[in-house]
Structures are given as structure tokens and as C-alpha cells.
Amino acid sequence: MGTPELPVPDGLVLRPFRGVRFAVEDPAKVTSPPYDLISDADVEALLDSHPNNVVRLILPCSTPGDSSSTPHHAPEPPAPHASRPEVTSSTTHHRPSAQHTPEPAASSNHAPAETSRTTHHPRSAHTAPEPSAPPHNIPDTTSPTTNHPPSTDYAEAGRTLKEWLAEGVLVPDEVPALYVYEQSGPDVLQRGLIGDVGLTDPAQRIILPHEDVMAGPVADRLALMSTTQANLEPIFLLYEGDNGTATALVDEVAAKRRPLVTAHTEDGLTHRLWAITDPAEIAVVNADLHHRQALIADGHHRYATYRVLQRQEHATAHEPGISDSSTSRHDARRPHESRTNAGGPRETRADAGRTNTGSPTTGAPTTSGPITGEPRTSRPDADTPTTKEPSTGSASAGGTGPWDFGLALLVDSTAYPPDLKAIHRVIPGLPLSEATERARSFWQVRYYDDLASGLAALDSVPEPAFLLAGEGGARLLTDPDPVRLARAMPPDHSDRWNSLNTSILTEFVLPVVWGMRDDERTVRIVHHDTEAAARLAVRTGGTAVILRPLAIEDVLAVAAGGERVPRKSTSFGPKPRTGLVLRTFAID
Structure with a gap:
């Protein structure tokens, strides 16, 4: 029917x-x-x-x-x-x-x-099965019956x-x-x-x-x-x-x-x-x-x-x-x-x-969208x-x-x-030392003894840049290999989408540098709080990825073009x- x-x-x-x-x-x-x-x-x-x-x-x-x-x-x-x-x-x-x-x-x-509750509540693991449609098409293709x-x-x-x-x-x-x-x-x-x-x-x-x-x-x-x-x-x-x-x-x-x-x-x-x-x-x-x-x-x-x-x-x-x-x-x-x-x-x-x-x-006539x-x-x-x-x-x-x-x-x-605030990632089980060593072939890496020093450095460099934190301090990733980065970013997306830090994290850092996907099973989410992300990384033997907030104009432009930023890219308040x-x- x-x-x-x-x-x-x-x-x-x-x-x-x-x-x-x-x-x-x-x-x-x-x-x-x-x-x-x-x-x-x-x-x-x-x-x-x-x-x-x-x-x-x-x-x-x-x-x-x-x-x-x-x-x-x-x-x-x-x-x-x-x-x-x-x-x-x-x-x-x-x-x-x-x-x-x-x-x-x-x-x-x-x-x-x-915790990972920002993507899926643990008590809900036994709830309704997931819709079979691709995630971005859920509202349109899930069987309504x-x-x-x-x-x-x-x-x-x-x-x-x-x-x-x-x-x-x-x-x-x-x-x-x-x-x-x-x-x-x-x-x-x-x-x-x-x-x-x-x-x-x-x-x-x-x-x-x-x-x-x-x-x-x-x-x-x-x-x-x-x-x-x-x-x-x-x-x-x-x-x-x-x-x-x-x-x-x-x-x-x-x-x-x-x-x-x-x-x-x-x-x-x-x-x-x-x-x-x-x-x-x-x-x-x-x-x-x-x-x-x-x-x-x-x-x-x-x-x-x-x-x-x-x-x-x-x-x-x-x-x-x-x-x-x-x-x-x-x-x-x-x-x-x-x-x-x-x-x-x-x-x-x-x-x-x-x-x-x-x-x-x-x-009402069709008008420019405000x-x-x-x-x-x-x-x-x-x-x-x-x-x-x-x-x-x-x-x-x-x-x-x-x-x-x-x-x-x-x-x-x-x-x-x-x-508009950033949402940070934590990868449990990926120690900071291992994450840093893998990143060295793709990024310039700077070493800091503590989170505060790393955060100050993150604020002073141009995008794309990420701060890694965990057991042993903080590491700043800057100046990615342009050829490898360009090869990793999807050609069917706009240049603006491909320049977003969350897009680069999702398409380049996680799958190419670390060999994983950005999903709720692999990556934990922490809203806003950099210290909380670093603590969670230490507690889980993993690495926190600290991001800067996206620019509002970039978010609006991506939405206007009919694109979607990667999951958990923005936290409006x-x-x-x-x-x-x-x-x-x-x-x-």
C-alpha cells in the first residue's frame, strides 16, 4: 500500500x-x-x-x-x-x-x-530496530507502515x-x-x-x-x-x-x-x-x-x-x-x-x-530566505x-x-x-602516543605539557587544526599534507563543506589517519567542555580531539546549499x- x-x-x-x-x-x-x-x-x-x-x-x-x-x-x-x-x-x-x-x-x-549518550542512550539498546534507510534519508524513506x-x-x-x-x-x-x-x-x-x-x-x-x-x-x-x-x-x-x-x-x-x-x-x-x-x-x-x-x-x-x-x-x-x-x-x-x-x-x-x-x-510570494x-x-x-x-x-x-x-x-x-559552541570527540582505546605517531605522517605536530597551553596554541593558528589530549599532555595538529587532504575529501561536496574542521575530521583524520569511522560506536561525544573531554580520554585510555566552533556563516551557507555538516558539528545555545x-x- x-x-x-x-x-x-x-x-x-x-x-x-x-x-x-x-x-x-x-x-x-x-x-x-x-x-x-x-x-x-x-x-x-x-x-x-x-x-x-x-x-x-x-x-x-x-x-x-x-x-x-x-x-x-x-x-x-x-x-x-x-x-x-x-x-x-x-x-x-x-x-x-x-x-x-x-x-x-x-x-x-x-x-x-x-558519555556517548549524546548519540544514543545506553538504556535504549533494546528499543525499536534502526530504520534501514541511509541516515540522512530517514524521514523520507523509512517504511511508514x-x-x-x-x-x-x-x-x-x-x-x-x-x-x-x-x-x-x-x-x-x-x-x-x-x-x-x-x-x-x-x-x-x-x-x-x-x-x-x-x-x-x-x-x-x-x-x-x-x-x-x-x-x-x-x-x-x-x-x-x-x-x-x-x-x-x-x-x-x-x-x-x-x-x-x-x-x-x-x-x-x-x-x-x-x-x-x-x-x-x-x-x-x-x-x-x-x-x-x-x-x-x-x-x-x-x-x-x-x-x-x-x-x-x-x-x-x-x-x-x-x-x-x-x-x-x-x-x-x-x-x-x-x-x-x-x-x-x-x-x-x-x-x-x-x-x-x-x-x-x-x-x-x-x-x-x-x-x-x-x-x-x-x-504569499516566494521571497529570499532571510x-x-x-x-x-x-x-x-x-x-x-x-x-x-x-x-x-x-x-x-x-x-x-x-x-x-x-x-x-x-x-x-x-x-x-x-x-555557537564546539562539540569534541573522544576515541577510547586509542592512546595519545599512538594517535600522535600515526598523525605525524600527515600533519605537523607540536607538543604541549598541559591542556591549557595546547588550547592557547589552538586559538592562535589557522584552520584546519586539532588539539589532541590524553595521558601525557596535548598535541596540536596543523598544516596537513595538502595532497593527501585533497584526495580524502569528497568531490561531490562544496569547497566550503570540505573546509569545515568537522568535515576534515570525519573524512580525513578518522578514516585515513586513524583507520576508523565517526560513528556512535567508535567515537564518544563531549559538548563544550574541553577538560571533561580530556578526563574522559585519560579514563578510557584514549585520545580527545578538541575542535574550535564552526562559524555561523559557514553553517548557514552549507544549509543554504542543501548540504549537511557532519553529525555533532554544532552546539547552539x-x-x-x-x-x-x-x-x-x-x-x-
Whole structure:
């Protein structure tokens, strides 16, 4: 059976949704960093901070056939929902309560993980099998009718989500909204909008990926989203908004209105959340966004997962015996349609009486993309159906469902320029001495006794250059053999792509110099922290490869040309905090 035609937005669409939020006294304690920045030690600390921390949903801790390994605690009494007052918090730690032993690692303050979890969570090794498509084609070629059985971990996440909704730990907002989200702290201020972004094919040049994805993490997140029928954490999108009307409204709301939530997390940031529910204001936002392009800054694997899930759900809706109004295929895994808690009965369906307050205008001309400066040439044909109507919780032929959208934070990079940091590699089992000796035939090598001296030298030399660190100090690689380098770089990529340090690492250093591939089985990932990378290298008898951040203009140019930088090339920040607002398909 062929894949049914998917609804195609004719521009950048950010639809309001009924957010699901924690009704606890201290919201910071139930939040977490994004799932791929959490080590096992961090899981312990997060569960220590609050038994209902969102990490129990995004990285469930149970093992196959033994749900008891995830601690179950009586929920904190919910805050009254009727008035939903402003909540202010600061994160503190209590006596450990989690029932599992953390892996050795990382830091206790939620610093970037010194493990490979940034590419594939260890507990997910038994999850759904990997899609068979090449990694960069996962969203388009994975069979939409193959529903992989979820793991016990994700079944536990689904049960936990239902329990928390039933008990009032999680409570849906009464009306659909776009959410203004602010992160502030020392030298940090970022504001944006959280909503349902309409899903598009990269060929449409509306939402631009800039990194390849890998099959394992997509299968992992697909198992979680399919089982929970929810988007539990937003992806991070950037657009060049030129301080337009959407940004002006965001700043006005942040300056003049009372926030729904104020949370002070232990990384020194303050997070605030407001709801925009006025249909006229939502229309203003979408009119401003409609002709713009967005770059995926963080969340490539989750965006790819959104699109795989979209194809699966539409295929399921077209199966014989499944009516348009039927939701029976999800009854076993969706939250209840209505709940009763301490605050009384709650209607949790968004369907009744909902109007399309956030539809963009149609017929906008093709314009230069603000992010890239290049025209969007691959646009849907005039007779292609466009995404205009809100979800009713199920998909009909040619219609839309909640899986035609994905939870996203959208930030105007003109008003709030992103912080782009490097992601470092660690190769366990490759001692620094051996890595250096192999590199000597291809690179000029300088020797340093300590990491600090090596880092200072790295900052003073032109690209391409890499700092190796491990047992015995640091080694700076510069001035590669030009003939061997040129021979290693793929001729079907642009000169700009071939000049990126992550491209040279992936195509030349790892396979040619060291005889290995840059994949999640061989190479460990460490975000930002050079000292953490060096420690991990020493602990694993390996070598850390320290890189400088890519230039933002290079990333944008590569994306504009339809190329993808190698995996884990960029770390844009500040990343949205997980747990401030969730999205479930039944409530959306």
C-alpha cells in the first residue's frame, strides 16, 4: 500500500496548542536539560531533586520486564489549577532517591555528559530496530507502515505520563496558546516562541536542517513518541526575523505581562513562560513568520522523528477498518480523555469548539530566505493541499492530525544571536602516543605539557587544526599534507563543506589517519567542555580531539546549499529547558 499524500504547509507555520504543565510548587525541580545532554549521574541528580522530574518521561529508567527499577513515589500535591498563579522556584538537591546505580561520569551540576549518550542512550539498546534507510534519508524513506514494538522503558514512560495526568501532577492549559519563553542570566538573554511548527520536507526550503542524523537516535525517539503519543521537549529553531512584528510582540509580552512560570535552575539561568491566547496576536505572529525560513539549531534527530511518525500515523489512518474519527489505535497509550483530580474534573481534549486562530495568510510570494539569502525554489505546486485547519486528534484522508506538527522553540536570531559552541570527540582505546605517531605522517605536530597551553596554541593558528589530549599532555595538529587532504575529501561536496574542521575530521583524520569511522560506536561525544573531554580520554585510555566552533556563516551557507555538516558539528545555545511545557496529541 502506498504512502498517502501528506499535508504540506505553504510557509513557516506556528500553531497554538494546549500546553501541559507541571502543577508543582517548584517547577525548576521537575525540569531537565535536553535528553542528549544527560548522563546517568545526571539522571540520579534530577530524580534526587524531585520524584516527578521530567527525566522519568524522556529517559525512563526501567529495564525490560522489570518496571520496578524505576522508583515510584507519591506525587506532590498539585497546585490549584483554577487560577494557575505565577510559580517561582530555585533548584536544590535532597537525599538521593533514585533506585539505580549511575555510570561513572560526568559532573554533578548537569554539565555536558562525558558519555556517548549524546548519540544514543545506553538504556535504549533494546528499543525499536534502526530504520534501514541511509541516515540522512530517514524521514523520507523509512517504511511508514512498520511500527516497531516499544521497549519496556517507553511503556513505562507512557504509563507514567498517564498517571501524572490522572493525578494532577501534569495539568493541561484551558485554551490553545503560543508560549513566549525567556532564558536570562549572566551574559544570557534569549526570547522566543514555543508552538506547534508545521512539518515540511527539507526540499521546500522552509525548515532547513544543517546536520545529518543517524538511524539509532531516530529509532530511539520514535519509540518514545509513538508510545507516549507526545512531544515532551521542543526542538530549537532559528530564523532571521529582522526584529519583525513577531519579535516585537514577544518583547512586549515579556516586558509587560505576568509570567505563568518563573524557574531558577542551578546553571544560573532564569526561565519564564507566558501564554499568548488572543487570536489576533497569534495571527500577527503567523503573518510575520509565513514567508521566512528556519534553521534547525538543535533537535535534528527529533525533527526527523517527527516526520517519520507523521508518515506512520497517516499510513495507519488509511488502513482498512480505521475510520477518520477513530482513535482506537492509540487508546492503549494515550492519556485519558478526561481526568479528575483535586481541582475537579478537567476536559483535556482540544477538539471541542477550537478555532484556527493561528493560520497564516496564503498566497504569499516566494521571497529570499532571510537565513540564507537564497530563494526557496522547491515549493509545493499550487494544487498541493496546505496545512490550514487545526488538528482534531485524528487524521483523515487529506486532513491533518496532531502528528503533522512538532513542538518547537522559534527564536529570531537577529534580535537574539545564538551562542555557537564546539562539540569534541573522544576515541577510547586509542592512546595519545599512538594517535600522535600515526598523525605525524600527515600533519605537523607540536607538543604541549598541559591542556591549557595546547588550547592557547589552538586559538592562535589557522584552520584546519586539532588539539589532541590524553595521558601525557596535548598535541596540536596543523598544516596537513595538502595532497593527501585533497584526495580524502569528497568531490561531490562544496569547497566550503570540505573546509569545515568537522568535515576534515570525519573524512580525513578518522578514516585515513586513524583507520576508523565517526560513528556512535567508535567515537564518544563531549559538548563544550574541553577538560571533561580530556578526563574522559585519560579514563578510557584514549585520545580527545578538541575542535574550535564552526562559524555561523559557514553553517548557514552549507544549509543554504542543501548540504549537511557532519553529525555533532554544532552546539547552539542556550538550549530550551525540558519540562516547562509539554505537548500530548490527545490534548493538543
